[in-house]
Every structure is written in structure tokens, then in C-alpha cells.
Amino acid sequence: MENFVYHCPTKIIFGKGTENQVGSEVSKYGKKVLLHYGGGSIKKSGLYDRVLKSLKNEALEIIELGGVQPNPRLSLVKEGIDICRKEKIDIILAVGGGSVIDSAKTIAVGVPYDGDVWDFFIEKAEPEKRIFIGVVLTIPASGSESSDSAVITNEDGMYKKGFNSNLLRPDFAILNPELTFTLPRYQTACGASDIMAHIMERYFTRVRDVELTDRLCEAALKTVINNTPIVLREPENYAARAEIMWTGTIAHNNLLDTGRIGDWASHKIEMEISGLYDLAHGAGLAIIFPAWMKYVYKNDVGRFARFAVRVWDVEPDFYDIEKVALEGIKKLEDFYREIGLPITLKEANIPYDRFEEMARKCTEMGPVGNFIKLNKDDVIRILEMSK
Ligand code: NZQ
Numbered sequence: 104m105e106n107f108v109y110h111c112p113t114k115i116i117f118g119k120g121t122e123n124q125v126g127s128e129v130s131k132y133g134k135k136v137l138l139h140y141g142g143g144s145i146k147k148s149g150l151y152d153r154v155l156k157s158l159k160n161e162a163l164e165i166i167e168l169g170g171v172q173p174n175p176r177l178s179l180v181k182e183g184i185d186i187c188r189k190e191k192i193d194i195i196l197a198v199g200g201g202s203v204i205d206s207a208k209t210i211a212v213g214v215p216y217d218g219d220v221w222d223f224f225i226e227k228a229e230p231e232k233r234i235f236i237g238v239v240l241t242i243p244a245s246g247s248e249s250s251d252s253a254v255i256t257n258e259d260g261m262y263k264k265g266f267n268s269n270l271l272r273p274d275f276a277i278l279n280p281e282l283t284f285t286l287p288r289y290q291t292a293c294g295a296s297d298i299m300a301h302i303m304e305r306y307f308t309r310v311r312d313v314e315l316t317d318r319l320c321e322a323a324l325k326t327v328i329n330n331t332p333i334v335l336r337e338p339e340n341y342a343a344r345a346e347i348m349w350t351g352t353i354a355h356n357n358l359l360d361t362g363r364i365g366d367w368a369s370h371k372i373e374m375e376i377s378g379l380y381d382l383a384h385g386a387g388l389a390i391i392f393p394a395w396m397k398y399v400y401k402n403d404v405g406r407f408a409r410f411a412v413r414v415w416d417v418e419p420d421f422y423d424i425e426k427v428a429l430e431g432i433k434k435l436e437d438f439y440r441e442i443g444l445p446i447t448l449k450e451a452n453i454p455y456d457r458f459e460e461m462a463r464k465c466t467e468m469g470p471v472g473n474f475i476k477l478n479k480d481d482v483i484r485i486l487e488m489s490k
């Protein structure tokens with residue numbers, strides 16, 4: 104096991120009706136709030152009205168900035184920074200999914216920074232301060248509600264990039280599984296895929312003697328695999344929605360990689376796809392992850408066989424562990440298909456003509472991945488295998 108520091112201070116408020124506590128929670132951080140949200144799902148579901156009522160009950164001053172798109176854009180972040188400075192906002196309240204939360208996080212670190220907020224994404228600067236951040240989560244997927252990262256797309260070249268900092272963990276996050284009842288099937292499936300990817304990025308490590316986190320990862324994966332088909336059949340099944348929602352947070356708050364070194368190549372490659380083609384991140388991962396697995400599994404067949412046996416209940420075969428390993432990858436692909444996700448670029452209508460550009464952008468800061476390091480040519484091969 105590697106040395107580690109685990110510091111995840113986000114306060115989690117979980118359960119039915121908890122969004123009604125948002126006003127009293129926000130009031131602990133100041134008097135003036137920027138209410139940040141996406142394209143309108145919160146208005147349709149009635150959540151917007153409940154949040155507003157709760158904020159008004161505490162006599163908070165509210166400024167609004169809606170319109171965050173999936174794969175959130177830098178231009179709206181900059182608009183948010185200007186508003187926060189002008190209005191002297193104390194806290195940004197993100198009501199939505201990963202896109203809204205990442206936009207809010209980036210605004211929060213951008214407000215006290217003198218330079219261009221994009222500097223954080225290109226490793227030109229590190230944030231030192233931020234204003235407060237609160238979250239009401241509406242889709243379990245990104246884990247952004249307590250993660251240390253933010254991912255933004257810069258329209259200038261459609262560069263989608265993320266950066267990490269412990270400052271990016273929100274001050275509090277309200278998680279009510281009932282808020283996810285309105286999710287369309289496709290978004291539910293994309294969320295499940297992203298949660299699984301966050302676990303698998305950590306699971307496929309070269310670090311030895313990590314039994315506890317191996318087993319935690321396997322349990323978390325099994326929880327998503329068991330409950331996703333249930334919520335696709337019964338969107339209002341609270342118990343199953345709750346399992347997925349809590350797993351989504353645990354999957355990406357770094358608990359599961361304590362003492363390990365995760366991989367993250369699949370995420371970096373996927374960002375090139377969702378950045379250029381505006382595909383949902385979870386759908387892109389369903390395409391890239393199996394291709395990555397097929398490309399790298401020979402470097403540690405035993406770990407892939409363990410994944411097959413422990414997570415997918417593949418029959419062990421000590422005389423042919425490669426067959427077992429490959430069966431696990433196939434089970435993963437079958438699962439993605441079963442929940443309605445594409446597993447090839449063709450199925451997602453992604454053209455094949457920009458592999459070179461994607462691989463160059465993906466590796467421009469150096470090789471990607473830790474399970475094995477991948478250079479530009481490796482990335483092109485993985486994209487070829489995703490056709
Ligand atoms: O915009 P609205 O109208 O709200 O609709 C959203 C959006 O169209 C809709 N939606 C969300 N909650 C809903 C709902 N529709 C009905 N009922 C609800 N309860 O779902 C769509 C997708 O929302 P989005 O926020 O884009 O989804 P997600 O949470 O998957 O976030 C994806 C973004 O997060 C980034 C991804 O790259 C992507 O940009 N990630 C962020 C991470 C982080 N900060 O730690 C880690 C991840 O690996 C990921 O990269």
C-alpha cells in the first residue's frame with residue numbers, strides 16, 4: 104500500500120426531502136447566493152421552486168445563472184465570475200449534475216484569481232482561495248459533489264480539460280435520491296457507466312497489498328451492476344436509486360483509492376470524444392473502457408481475471424486465466440449494451456477522421472495512464488479498437 108492523505112471535508116446531507124434544508128445550510132456561509140443550474144430540468148421537476156422557497160425562507164439574497172450545458176463551457180464560467188465579483192456573492196449553489204457543479208467550482212476558484220481561470224486547467228497556476236460552494240445533486244454520475252476535480256470545455260479549440268485541487272471539494276452536498284426519479288433512461292445509464300468507470304480507474308492499479316480497497320471497489324461495482332437494471336425498469340424505486348446515488352459519491356471522493364495509484368487513461372481519452380462531439384461522458388466511457396482493457400490486460404492478466412470472477416461471477420479457471428480475464432471484459436460490454444449504451448464509436452455516430460488530433464491533444468502534457476503509460480500511438484490504437 105502507498106502512503107496517502109485522505110481529506111474529504113464535504114458535508115453530505117442524504118435522504119428524502121433533504122433539498123428543503125438548503126436555505127438553512129446556505130445561510131451558514133453568507134447572505135448572498137448565486138443559484139447556478141442547467142438547461143431547465145429543475146424547473147420542469149419542481150425542484151427549482153422548492154429550492155427558491157427554502158432560500159427565501161432564510162431571507163437570502165439570490166442572483167441566478169442558469170443555462171449550463173452538458174460538457175460545460177468556459178464562456179459561461181467567465182460570465183459567472185464577473186457576476187460574483189460585481190454582486191459580491193458569498194456562496195455558489197449548484198443545483199444539477201456534474202456539469203453544473205463543475206461550472207460552479209470553476210467560478211468559485213476563478214473569483215479571487217487575478218489571471219485567466221483557464222490557467223488552472225493548463226497547469227499554469229494553482230488555485231489558492233475560493234468562495235463557498237454548495238450542491239443539490241440531481242444525477243448520480245460524476246461524483247463532482249465531493250470530488251477534488253472540475254472539468255470544463257474551452258470553446259476555443261473545444262479543449263475539454265480537468266484539474267484537481269482539494270479546494271474543489273464543495274462545502275456541502277445535498278443528496279436526495281427522489282430527485283433522480285425524473286432522469287431519462289439514457290442519462291441514468293450514462294451515470295451508471297461513469298460511476299463504474301471511476302471505480303475501475305482505481306481498481307486497475309499496479310500497487311500491491313491493497314486488499315481492503317480492492318474489496319470495496321468490487322462491492323461498489325456490484326452495487327451499481329445490481330441496481331441499475333432495477334431503476335431502468337422502475338424509475339421511482341427509492342431503494343435502488345439510493346444505492347446508486349451513494350455509490351456515485353463514494354466512487355469518486357478518493358476513499359476507494361486510498362493507498363493505490365489509479366489509472367485514468369480511459370477518462371483522458373474519453374474527454375477528447377465528449378469535448379469534440381458533445382457526447383455524454385458516460386456513453387464515451389462505455390466505448391473506451393473495454394477497448395482500453397483489451398489493449399492493456401496482458402500486463403496483469405491476474406488482476407483482470409480477479410475482476411471477472413469477483414465482479415462478474417465468471418467461473419475461475421486456473422489453467423486458462425486469460426480466457427477468464429477476457430470473459431470479464433465481455434460481461435462488461437454485455438452490461439453496457441443491456442442498459443442501452445453504445446460500445447463502439449460507430450454506434451455513437453462518432454466519425455473516425457480525427458484520431459490523430461484527439462491522441463495528440465490527449466497526450467500533449469505527457470503519456471496518460473498509470474497501469475501502463477500510453478503515448479500518442481497507443482491512444483490512436485485504442486481509438487482504432489473502439490471503432
Ligand atoms: O441541464 P438540465 O436541464 O438540468 O438536464 C441535465 C443534462 O441534460 C439532465 N438532468 C440532470 N439531472 C436530471 C436531469 N434530467 C432530468 N431529471 C434530473 N434529475 O441530465 C443531463 C446531463 O447532466 P450533466 O450534469 O451533464 O451530467 P453528469 O452529472 O454526468 O456530468 C457530466 C460532466 O461531468 C464531468 C464530465 O466530463 C461531464 O462534463 N465529470 C466531472 C467529474 C468531476 N468533477 O469530478 C468527474 C467525471 O469523471 C466527469 O469527467
Ligand code: ZN
Binds near residue numbers: 384
Ligand atoms: Zn467520469
